[in-house]
Amino acid sequence: xxxxPLYDRHVQLGGTVIDFGGWGMPVQYTNVVEEHRTTRExxxxxxxxxxxxxxxxxxxxxxxxxxxxxxxLEGQEVGQMKLSVITNERGGIIDDLTVYLxxxxxxxxxxxxxxxxxxxxxxxxxxxxxxxxxxxIKDVSAETGKLDLQGPLSEIILQPLxxxxxxxxxxxxxxxxxxxxxxxxxxxxxxxxxxxxEIYAPWDFIGTVWDKLLELGAPYGLKPIGLGARDTLRLxxxxxxxxxxxxxxxTPLQVVYGWVTNLEKPFIGSDAIxxxxxxxxxxxxxxxxxxxxxxxxNDYKIFKDGQxxxxxxxxxxxxxxxxxxxxxxxxxxxxxVGTEIEIQIRDKMAKARIVKLPFYKREKx
Amino acid sequence: xxxxxxxxxKYTNEHEWAKDNGDGTVTMGITDHAQHxxxxxxxxxxPALGKQVVQGKQAAVVESVKSVSDVYAAVSGEVIEANTxxxxxxxxVNQDAFVAGWIMKIKMSAPAELGNLMDAAAYDAFIAESH
Numbered sequence: 001x002x003x004x005p006l007y008d009r010h011v012q013l014g015g016t017v018i019d020f021g022g023w024g025m026p027v028q029y030t031n032v033v034e035e036h037r038t039t040r041e042x043x044x045x046x047x048x049x050x051x052x053x054x055x056x057x058x059x060x061x062x063x064x065x066x067x068x069x070x071x072x073l074e075g076q077e078v079g080q081m082k083l084s085v086i087t088n089e090r091g092g093i094i095d096d097l098t099v100y101l102x103x104x105x106x107x108x109x110x111x112x113x114x115x116x117x118x119x120x121x122x123x124x125x126x127x128x129x130x131x132x133x134x135x136x137i138k139d140v141s142a143e144t145g146k147l148d149l150q151g152p153l154s155e156i157i158l159q160p161l162x163x164x165x166x167x168x169x170x171x172x173x174x175x176x177x178x179x180x181x182x183x184x185x186x187x188x189x190x191x192x193x194x195x196x197x198e199i200y201a202p203w204d205f206i207g208t209v210w211d212k213l214l215e216l217g218a219p220y221g222l223k224p225i226g227l228g229a230r231d232t233l234r235l236x237x238x239x240x241x242x243x244x245x246x247x248x249x250x251t252p253l254q255v256v257y258g259w260v261t262n263l264e265k266p267f268i269g270s271d272a273i274x275x276x277x278x279x280x281x282x283x284x285x286x287x288x289x290x291x292x293x294x295x296x297x298n299d300y301k302i303f304k305d306g307q308x309x310x311x312x313x314x315x316x317x318x319x320x321x322x323x324x325x326x327x328x329x330x331x332x333x334x335x336x337v338g339t340e341i342e343i344q345i346r347d348k349m350a351k352a353r354i355v356k357l358p359f360y361k362r363e364k365x
Numbered sequence: 366x367x368x369x370x371x372x373x374x375k376y377t378n379e380h381e382w383a384k385d386n387g388d389g390t391v392t393m394g395i396t397d398h399a400q401h402x403x404x405x406x407x408x409x410x411x412p413a414l415g416k417q418v419v420q421g422k423q424a425a426v427v428e429s430v431k432s433v434s435d436v437y438a439a440v441s442g443e444v445i446e447a448n449t450x451x452x453x454x455x456x457x458v459n460q461d462a463f464v465a466g467w468i469m470k471i472k473m474s475a476p477a478e479l480g481n482l483m484d485a486a487a488y489d490a491f492i493a494e495s496h
Contacts, residue, residue, distance in 0.1 A: 031404035032430040228431045293452060295408050295428050317407040317430055324408070346410070346426070 004049035005145060005207045013224055020227060021114035023050040028226040035229035036319045039192055040362075043151035044225035045213055048198070049206060052116030053144040054123065056107040060135040065107060068126050069099060070252055070269070072262035076101045081172045081189055084260050085252050086122060087269030091276060092248035095119050096240070096257065100174050100187070108185070110198075112242045116141060126268060145206025149213060150196030150225075150233075157217040158197055161209065162186055171195075179209055191230065193237025194362055235325065236318040238287060238358025244298060244313045245285055245327055251276055254329070255285040256357065283310065284335040287357040288343075289325045292350040296326035296343045303342040303349060304334055312343065318359060325359050326352070368397040370489060371463055375439070375482035377421070378491060382463060383439035385479060386470075393439045394448075394467040395427060395458065398492050403429045406458045411447035412469055418444060420478050425468050427458065436468060440478045446470035 001024040010017055015026030025047065028035060038044050056065060066073050071084035078101055086094045095115040100108040111119045116139070123137050149158055155166050163178035166186065174187035184201040201209050214222060231241070238256070240246055245255050251273055252261040263274050290296060296315030301308050315326030326343070334341065337356050342349040374382045380399035384392045400406060410426035418424040418438035425436040447469045451457055458466035473479075483491060 027431070028404065033405040033407075036430075232430055293408070294410070295433075297433065317428075319430070 002050070004047055005203055006047045006049065006210055009207065009210065010047065010224075015224070015226060018227075020050070023113060025050060026224070026226040028228045029224055032226070032228040032232060033319045035223065035225045036232050038221065038223045039151045039225055039229060039233055040194060040320050041151070042221035042223075043149060043153040043157055043196075043217060044192075044223055044229070045210065045217065046148040046150065046225050046230060047210070048146040048148050049203070050113040051146055052111035052113060052119065052139070052141040053146070053200070054109040054111070054120065055138040055140050056109055056123075056135060057138075058105055058135040060132040061105050061107055064127060064130070064132040064135045065099060065109075066265065067130055067267055068123065069097075070257070070261040070267055070273075071099065072265055073099065073101075077173075078103055079173045079175055081174055081187055082260075083172075085246075085257055086119065087252065087267075087273065088248055089269060089272060090249075091251040091269040091272035093242075093246040093250055093252060093255075093257075094122055094248060096242055096246060098189070100185075102174075102176060102185075110146075115242060143203050145201050145203045145209075147199045147201075147206060147210060147213070148190055148192075148196065149199060150190045150192040150194050151222075152195055153217075153220045153222070154194075154196040157213060157220055157222055158186070158199070160216060161212060166197075174198075180205075180212060184209075191237075191239055192233040193239070193358065193360055194233075231314075232316055232318055235314050235316060235327070236320055236358070236360040238360075240285070240327070241314060251281075253277060254281055254283055281332055283329045284332055285313070285327055286330055286335050286354045287325065287327055287359060288341060288352040288354050289323050289359070290343070290350060290352050291340075292352075294343070294345040294348070294350040295324045296328075296345065296350075296352065301344040302328050302330060303344060304330075304339075309334055309341070315343075321360050323359070325355075330354075367401050368463070370396065370398075370485040372485045374463065375479060375484060376488035376491075377437065377439050377482060379421075379437045381437060381439045383479070383482060389476065390445065390470055390472050391440050391442075391479075392467050392470045395436060395462055396488075397462040400459050400462045400466070403427060403432065403434060404459075405430050406455045409451040409455045409458065409468065411449065411451065412444045414444055414447060416444045417474075418442065418471060420475075420481065427455075438471065439482060440471055440473050440475070442471040442474040444469050445472045
């Protein structure tokens with residue numbers, strides 16, 4: 001089992017460690033509901049060291065990335081983060097990732113943990129196929145530690161550790177700065193639907209940052225948060241998870257990634273996606289809430305008028321909205337908000353209703 | 366951390382408790398140790414009244430935020446009562462697993478099966494062993 005630099009701390013903090021894509025990660029420290037609420041109401045600290053980071057540099061870096069990712073990177077400002085997907089020739093999603101422009105001709109790409117190696121191989125293959133000589137792609141995951149600090153009190157907790165002022169940093173923007181005197185990156189972004197930061201610091205220094213944040217954050221109610229609450233937080237915020245809502249047979253238009261897919265420019269997979277758009281989609285990801293009692297779970301069947309029409313991809317009971325909800329695929333004619341569907345839960349059919357995403361939206365101050 | 370296991374109850378190795386009501390019926394639920402492992406219980410699927418259950422076979426379902434767990438019948442028989450209060454407040458199982466968090470009452474078809482269950486001391490030892 002792979003271990004992040006924080007593994008021993010998770011055990012010491014009483015975390016329940018599980019195998020997550022080959023990594024020993026804490027699923028919870030106390031319980032999911034409590035950790036979920038802590039993040040929404042105060043702040044939560046997540047070990048995200050398992051995720052992948054690539055450096056893409058050189059005169060061809062822009063042209064190369066532009067030909068691989070679905071998002072249009074033209075006009076991207078220094079520090080700006082662009083959520084995107086990479087797709088195969090059939091338009092199927094290889095991964096969803098974020099692309100940061102750190103300085104001209106220098107990008108950081110952040111990938112999911114379980115997809116990191118195939119993403120890297122895909123990048124190298126695309127570089128060779130397209131003949132971009134002047135771009136260097138480097139996997140820096142093993143030297144890059146990552147923490148997510150999420151929740152309304154994140155800024156006040158993090159500020160003392162960071163050299164530069166965090167207040168002017170906008171959502172989906174990052175800055176290179178010093179974190180406890182060492183070079184690092186602070187990005188205002190995250191996977192919870194709250195204000196918060198993604199913090200990048202050297203792999204062998206990230207434990208020091210973790211300890212200091214927990215110490216400084218304790219008076220504000222900051223707690224370490226496991227992957228269990230990470231999942232309920234992201235689902236409540238209507239965010240997707242690779243391997244559930246996305247895989248190599250699902251296109252960005254079928255999920256909620258139309259907005260990160262620019263069909264005005266060519267990228268690997270764009271022809272197939274454009275074609276799909278012209279002929280019409282076969283299925284669409286929708287959010288639903290349970291009307292009857294019961295909790296929909298991954299892979300449960302979705303029915304309409306006695307006919308099986310699709311599958312649930314994620315489902316749980318969401319603590320903040322106090323409601324069982326889920327995501328799943330249905331044929332286009334059933335995708336409209338308000339459509340009543342049924343979820344098979346063991347031997348029973350439970351009524352559910354398609355609703356608008358996200359399930360939860362924070363109030364912006 | 367868990368509450369002590371009451372000595373007037375019997376226990377299964379799947380972490381259910383059973384109380385012999387002395388009138389041919391048994392009240393059962395999951396133990397405090399079990400609720401502690403499951404953590405935040407957010408849904409209890411109760412058995413239908415009249416359902417015939419078999420000792421050691423699935424009779425109800427308890428769900429936490431992250432998991433779905435079967436509850437096995439502590440004895441065989443007919444379900445004559447289910448704790449419908451848990452439909453509105455499943456967290457009662459977390460708060461009071463041995464009393465208010467009871468799940469069902471079974472009219473025993475084979476009272477001798479009670480002999481298959483552990484007493485509190487044996488269950489204490491069973492939990493200690495599985496750690």
